[in-house]
Amino acid sequence: MESLMSAVAPRPPAPIKMPPEVDFRSGAGLEQLSALVQEFVQLEQREFGDQTALEVHTAKDFIFNMLGMAPGLDRCILLKQSMHACKIRVSPMLVCSRLVQKLDQRLPVANEYLLLSGGAREGVLDLSPEELGDYVKGADYDLDFTLLVPALKLHDRNQPVTLDMRHSAPCHSWLSLRLCEPATLARWRHCCQEESEASGEAGDDDASPSLEGCYFSPALVADWFAGAVATAVSELRCNPKRGTPVPERVERNGPLTTLILTAGTSRVLYDLLPVVSFRGWPAVAQGWLTANHFWDGKITEEEAISGFYLLPCCGPGGRPDKEWRLAFSRSEVQLKKCIPQPLSQAFQAARVIIGKLVARPKAALSPYHLRTLMFWACDRLPSSYLSSPEPETPARLLLGLLDDLSHSVLNKSCPNYFLPQCNMLEHLPDSTALLLARKLSGVRADPAEHLRAAVEQAREAGRLKRETNGVPPASGPSPPAHPAQPEDDRLARRLQQLVTENPGKSISVFLNPEDVSRPHFRIDDKFY
16 A cells, blocks of 8 residues: 555655856856866965975074074974874074174064065055065065064053054054153164154144154164165175075065075065064954954954054055054954855955956055955854855855955945954045946956966966976976975985874974084984
8 A cells, every 4th residue: 555655646856956156247157266266276375395395484484583583492394294293393593693683683682573474465464555566476486475573562561652643544653662661762762753853733732741752763664674684685695505595685665675585496575574563452443342253252352362563654644754554463363264265265366366456557455455355244244154165155255355345446445354443445546446446347247267367377377486496397287286396405305204204203403504404303312
């Protein structure tokens, strides 16, 4: 009976095959766009082999020691293996130890740098794109970083600090050192300006006596820092050492000092920026802490508000000799950990498209505005939508970011994520906004074409690096591979062998300051 009933029972309808999702505006298939996004991300984030990782860390140590890393502080290199990871400690390269700090003892001896992945042109900081210079990945460099170098470190909670925001636009401030200790004033007197020097303006006569004098000048600090780095690089070029990175170019770009090093087979670009570093959180941004955010419950409030910086740049119409810009780079590093992967991929692709869009002519729009919109999107949209495993998700988010940016440009509205009262596009000229909106409309009408151009550019950058290193080109497209290791570089291969043979053990590398090409190894308590 049951078999009879089952025979006459209606069968469930066959599953309906959904047609591919298509973008209404451009007609592009979302799966196709997502595939292009992911291909671009893979090309941009080629997995480092141990050779490249060693070169990057060697360049970083070179920069840190040149600026003023105190002797005796070891850093770690993490070599990734298939089954385990091992920390490699490398002793400081004393050949360039503390050259900038030794010039006039102005940089803090025990300093705390913040190293950001990506150059300033990639929007890791809110800086005016007109001043950042032109560098092409593949042609000029292979990897780029931004390093915040505290010229002044105000981390003591008992140290009175005077942020004078009466003369500045939102997100900007003057900094008075009048209440700092005498030793600090003596070190930085040449980079300070008395209020009377810049005050001949109406409205300054009623300034509070407690704030008068000793304003820390961002323009003078940037000038001093660029000169100090140039002097240090010149000294290093006069006394080259075997096995150390070679400074190829040092250039001033607005507040930045850009340094390109050759370390083995890699050309590493560093954008160095002198800043003022603070612990805690500014009172002007307290309102941000009371709102609900996407990172709630994912990181602690202490991690999110561990400190902030003053950057040596002013707002439109501000005073370049007095005005600093507030930056929350420490917080952004923590927040990036909470961004869903599909949104992060979409942002990387959109950032490159936008970077090419605003490169000629350079406008007031930068990839940092796109980063800000990404943070706002995380607060506004459900996490389940941003992290959806559907294959179309990266494409949806890419198109959404482009739409958000177009809306912001047309309305000249992009609130700072940490200080919403600061509209970062408020002073965008109408003619510039219209030009940018037209360019964005062109991108939105054919996003696939612009993605294909970005993918091809990433491939070309990899090809140029291989040609520079004398590696024959691969036949046809292939997935990202480890960069080839030159036969004459034994250090990376020796490290690889030691890590493989001694999993979990402490491995130290000691370098002779006169010839760092001949290392000595220690595994636990044994020397080799």
